[in-house]
Amino acid sequence: MLSIAPATSTHVSALTRRRFLRYSGVAAGGLMAGCTSHPIALSDVTAVAESDPREPGTGVLVVVTLYGGNDGLNTVVPAGDAAYQQARPDLAYRPDEVLDLGEGLGLNPGMTGLKSLWDNKKLAVVRGVGYPEPDHSHFRSMAIWQTASPKTPTSTGWLGRWLDDVAADDPLRGVSLDPVMPPLMSGSTRSAAAFPPGGLRLPGGRLGQGLQALGDPCAQDRQWQAAAAGAIADLRTVAAALEPAVGRSAGGATANPAPEGTEQQGGSAGGGGALGVQLDLVASMIEMGSPTRAYSVSLGGFDTHSDERGTQQRLLTEVDAALAAFQKRMAADHHGNGVVTLVYSEFGRRVTANASEGTDHGTAGPMFLLGEGVNGGFFGDEPDLGALQDGDLAVTTDFRSVYATVLRDVLDVAPDRYLDGWTGTVDGVVA
Amino acid sequence: MPLAAPAPPAAPAPAPELDERLLVRRVYDRFAFGPDPDALAGAANGSAADALDSLLAAAGDGPAPGVSVPKFAAVPRLGKDADAAAKKERARIRRSHRQDLVQWWSSTAATSPHQITERLAWFWSGHFATSIAKVKLGPPMYDQYSTFRRLATGSFGDLAQAMIVDPAMLIWLDGNDNVAGAANENLSREYLELFTLGHGSYTETDVREAARALTGWTVAKRTGGARLVPARHDGTEKTVLGVTSDLDAAAFVDVVLDRPECARFVIRRLWFRLISPTAPDDATLERLVGAWGTRRDIAAVLREMVHSSAFRSEDASMVKQPVEWMVGLMRALNVDPSIIDDRARTALLGGLRGLGQQPFAPPSVGGWPAGTAWLTTATSVARSRMALQIARLAPDAAELGGTPAARVDGVRKLLGVDAWTDRTRAALTTVAGNTRDTLVVAACSPEYVVSR
Numbered sequence: 001m002l003s004i005a006p007a008t009s010t011h012v013s014a015l016t017r018r019r020f021l022r023y024s025g026v027a028a029g030g031l032m033a034g035c036t037s038h039p040i041a042l043s044d045v046t047a048v049a050e051s052d053p054r055e056p057g058t059g060v061l062v063v064v065t066l067y068g069g070n071d072g073l074n075t076v077v078p079a080g081d082a083a084y085q086q087a088r089p090d091l092a093y094r095p096d097e098v099l100d101l102g103e104g105l106g107l108n109p110g111m112t113g114l115k116s117l118w119d120n121k122k123l124a125v126v127r128g129v130g131y132p133e134p135d136h137s138h139f140r141s142m143a144i145w146q147t148a149s150p151k152t153p154t155s156t157g158w159l160g161r162w163l164d165d166v167a168a169d170d171p172l173r174g175v176s177l178d179p180v181m182p183p184l185m186s187g188s189t190r191s192a193a194a195f196p197p198g199g200l201r202l203p204g205g206r207l208g209q210g211l212q213a214l215g216d217p218c219a220q221d222r223q224w225q226a227a228a229a230g231a232i233a234d235l236r237t238v239a240a241a242l243e244p245a246v247g248r249s250a251g252g253a254t255a256n257p258a259p260e261g262t263e264q265q266g267g268s269a270g271g272g273g274a275l276g277v278q279l280d281l282v283a284s285m286i287e288m289g290s291p292t293r294a295y296s297v298s299l300g301g302f303d304t305h306s307d308e309r310g311t312q313q314r315l316l317t318e319v320d321a322a323l324a325a326f327q328k329r330m331a332a333d334h335h336g337n338g339v340v341t342l343v344y345s346e347f348g349r350r351v352t353a354n355a356s357e358g359t360d361h362g363t364a365g366p367m368f369l370l371g372e373g374v375n376g377g378f379f380g381d382e383p384d385l386g387a388l389q390d391g392d393l394a395v396t397t398d399f400r401s402v403y404a405t406v407l408r409d410v411l412d413v414a415p416d417r418y419l420d421g422w423t424g425t426v427d428g429v430v431a
Numbered sequence: 432m433p434l435a436a437p438a439p440p441a442a443p444a445p446a447p448e449l450d451e452r453l454l455v456r457r458v459y460d461r462f463a464f465g466p467d468p469d470a471l472a473g474a475a476n477g478s479a480a481d482a483l484d485s486l487l488a489a490a491g492d493g494p495a496p497g498v499s500v501p502k503f504a505a506v507p508r509l510g511k512d513a514d515a516a517a518k519k520e521r522a523r524i525r526r527s528h529r530q531d532l533v534q535w536w537s538s539t540a541a542t543s544p545h546q547i548t549e550r551l552a553w554f555w556s557g558h559f560a561t562s563i564a565k566v567k568l569g570p571p572m573y574d575q576y577s578t579f580r581r582l583a584t585g586s587f588g589d590l591a592q593a594m595i596v597d598p599a600m601l602i603w604l605d606g607n608d609n610v611a612g613a614a615n616e617n618l619s620r621e622y623l624e625l626f627t628l629g630h631g632s633y634t635e636t637d638v639r640e641a642a643r644a645l646t647g648w649t650v651a652k653r654t655g656g657a658r659l660v661p662a663r664h665d666g667t668e669k670t671v672l673g674v675t676s677d678l679d680a681a682a683f684v685d686v687v688l689d690r691p692e693c694a695r696f697v698i699r700r701l702w703f704r705l706i707s708p709t710a711p712d713d714a715t716l717e718r719l720v721g722a723w724g725t726r727r728d729i730a731a732v733l734r735e736m737v738h739s740s741a742f743r744s745e746d747a748s749m750v751k752q753p754v755e756w757m758v759g760l761m762r763a764l765n766v767d768p769s770i771i772d773d774r775a776r777t778a779l780l781g782g783l784r785g786l787g788q789q790p791f792a793p794p795s796v797g798g799w800p801a802g803t804a805w806l807t808t809a810t811s812v813a814r815s816r817m818a819l820q821i822a823r824l825a826p827d828a829a830e831l832g833g834t835p836a837a838r839v840d841g842v843r844k845l846l847g848v849d850a851w852t853d854r855t856r857a858a859l860t861t862v863a864g865n866t867r868d869t870l871v872v873a874a875c876s877p878e879y880v881v882s883r
Contacts, residue, residue, distance in 0.1 A: 228880045
């Protein structure tokens, strides 16, 4: 396990998804143990779905990782709390700006889709989630979240260990759409199948050129033809946005990572719409009847040390749009029954703003669970802004309790087996 | 669907009318599974109305030549202590039912001479949307589809009566569980909301009272037939849509059919799938209701649709559903799915999954999506794969033309595309040295994916 010196607040470099995934050393452990992260293509999914389709209603877990440490206080906002307003006067949202959830909390104004889901009781907000003895390092903290091992560094992810048990007969049991296999889905002998959206591609050669050319816009197109051409053009955009460096070789799931410094404020590794593209593919796979029980998707850029409010609201709007569109498809198709989406980040951020109109690494934050089978509402206690610990929010819910709940109620397995004996749960979230 | 917002359209001028030749092609797109190469040549100087008449003259529910009725393997009955291996085997057999159904369906749709029957039966299967995912067995799904074929262009009244006691429908919407004293409202609700009247044209009380009228219909496990079990039926008085009587299923359907909303609702659904996503204007709707008449005559409604100015307008263009695109391509290329080998057949079935549309398994009782829902990155890739599979099976592929330019025009005529845009012509020119690639690019072109 590499040890990385904690960054100071003035010389911090933006965490990117890629840097974490490349340097954390956790994935390397799993991969070195002999399991391969094998890239798959669309035809693999349809072939497996033909011979072994998932029964609608069987639980499916979609894990959305927000890299960088999303600021929970500006996501589920205690706008009416004077302590919140005083701690970050230039960052704080006013009560009339947020989308009311009750109990003095409101959603970031960019999250209108989630607000709708909340109103329909399909969104659960678990408050104050974190782990004991918080670590403010991106790498260590994200490693803890993905391995579910706060005390002892380990090389396998919590879902990777599950895959070790269940994926022997079914290489598609877990699928990752991340650009690089996350530790989350790496076990000691198995890992998820890699299906990066950039890998969704047309045939090669001259035929491929001809097909790609169909995506060129044309003034002679009327409405529907333009939409059809646009869908083909999107294939090119997806490839360019998610794996910007040329050098995608045939069949390669891992690409050359983007050069440092080409990423926008907050360290996003992808262009606009990146999470939407991933969830769009997950929805397609679910609708096709893929036997996959767990998907991993992600978005970077939440490391908002400076100019936070605009950046974070833009990102949360993107997350919200992607989740709302995904949930709409799941609600419309019986394959969507049983699908639960979990959204988390590696920590919240500090209560008090820093001098750059941003916030530094914090501790606890909210987790979202959404889906038709989720019992909407608040779970866990909101951390008390009057009882901070070293300027950070107190953790009121251990993250492993949320994991245990989805392992038991969505994946139908005994949670303590994969969480090193942890038995706590957040009951009542999943119907 | 497109990630970036499409460029805003130019200020809308009144949409031009298509000329008659293009309208004839449109008739084959909407009322058949696309033109076969002879159809357009044969109808060269005729009108769209004539083309529809010839399709109606060929309506019928005889089997497509060479396509046999599927033989569904017997499904083993398992006891409570059945082991995992037995359950797996039963699941495999059930899957084979679905595969046999889709195989039969695609062969029939592609080769049947009764094209309007096949096309309208497909419409009714999306209207009275029922999924094998819950029904689980091939025979009731096949029987239901046979009913759609038999009644495709006849009277809607017959279809409405048939579906209220159809075994597959009863299983799908919990008719079996609807008994006197413990009414299950699923069938009555969806019947009113999605099949006949539409949301807002009935009350919750109507749903509950109708459920009582439908009690007692039971599907026999052994024979698969539906019958009314008197002991399970609530024979007391009910009031549905203002009519009070000891209504039973047939009487309930008659009450619904008499509502003026029924004609309008069903006609709008037909219009949405066959003519345009833009609803008909009031004058057109009234003429269509007139054609529906007391006999609830579907063929008459179709004839009136083709006469309307909306049908003749550029604006009545629509994104093809995946199966329409696939079967249309097979017909144009003379590919018969019943005579291809198992590997190719499995690839095609998987391909339909990738396109997002599996016959006999609509996503919900609400039926299939529409429009841009079919135009995603994943479906674009799936379509290119399927086009390649079908092109490889095309026997006449070599006859496109001797030169690249001839092939570009030849494939246009073969697929019944009115004209290539400059963009698509350029794309085709890139591959015109190779006949198979030319077919694939043409099949994936926006001009072919959309029915203009």
